[in-house]
Amino acid sequence: MKIVGDSEHFQQPYDNDDEYVSRTGFKKESEEAQALGMRLVALSKTQLDKMDLDEFLYDAILKSKLIKQKTEAYRRHLQYIGKLMRGFDHEPIQAALDKVLNKNNNEAAQIQIFEKMRERLLTNGDDEVQALLDQHPQLDRQKLRQLIRQANKELAKGPESKSSKELFKYLRSEIKD
Numbered sequence: 747m748k749i750v751g752d753s754e755h756f757q758q759p760y761d762n763d764d765e766y767v768s769r770t771g772f773k774k775e776s777e778e779a780q781a782l783g784m785r786l787v788a789l790s791k792t793q794l795d796k797m798d799l800d801e802f803l804y805d806a807i808l809k810s811k812l813i814k815q816k817t818e819a820y821r822r823h824l825q826y827i828g829k830l831m832r833g834f835d836h837e838p839i840q841a842a843l844d845k846v847l848n849k850n851n852n853e854a855a856q857i858q859i860f861e862k863m864r865e866r867l868l869t870n871g872d873d874e875v876q877a878l879l880d881q882h883p884q885l886d887r888q889k890l891r892q893l894i895r896q897a898n899k900e901l902a903k904g905p906e907s908k909s910s911k912e913l914f915k916y917l918r919s920e921i922k923d
Contacts, residue, residue, distance in 0.1 A: 780828030782836055785843060787811070787827065797842040803830050860921075864914050867894055868901070882921050889916065 767775070786794070786803075787810045794807060806827050813820045831839075866874045867890070875890050893916060896909035 776828060776832060779831035779836065780824060782839065782843075783807075783827035783831045784824060786839075787824065789843075789846065793846045796846050797839070799839070799842075800830075800834065803827070803834070806830055856918075860914055860918050863917055864910065867913065868897055868910065885920055 786797075786799075786807050789797075789807075791808065791811075794804065799807070806823070810820070810823050810827065813823055863878070867878065871894065872891070875887065875894070878890070879885055879887055890913075893909050893913040897907045897913055900907040900909055
């Protein structure tokens with residue numbers, strides 16, 4: 747009796763199970779969860795406060811900061827954090843982590859935008875004021891013109907200008923994009 751090509755005899759019980767995860771797949775998911783946990787451990791407490799984390803995970807991450815690094819206890823604690831991470835959906839945590847880590851880059855870009863806007867206002871004057879007011883009608887024309895006039899007077903006397911800094915602060919506080 748030859749059983750060549752008889753697929754019924756060679757089937758495994760998990761072949762029709764869509765939710766089955768192999769040991770290799772499980773290990774890979776565990777390592778990814780632990781790597782995400784390690785990225786969370788590297789954050790400061792204020793950055794962690796900005797994220798919406800589970801209470802147990804948050805406490806475990808804070809406790810890891812008390813354990814001396816490069817010890818066996820630290821390694822085991824990171825594994826514990828990875829175990830906790832396996833119980834959560836990683837996408838929202840990853841999105842919150844990206845948002846917290848990218849905030850500084852966004853702030854730097856915003857500062858550059860406002861600095862360029864201030865420089866254009868100081869060099870072009872009323873034409874640029876009108877263009878800015880067309881884009882942002884909540885700004886006060888009189889205050890803008892007054893700050894620009896004062897800044898130009900101060901810049902003519904020296905490199906530092908208090909009004910120029912005030913103009914930057916005014917633009918940054920009033921324009922919310």
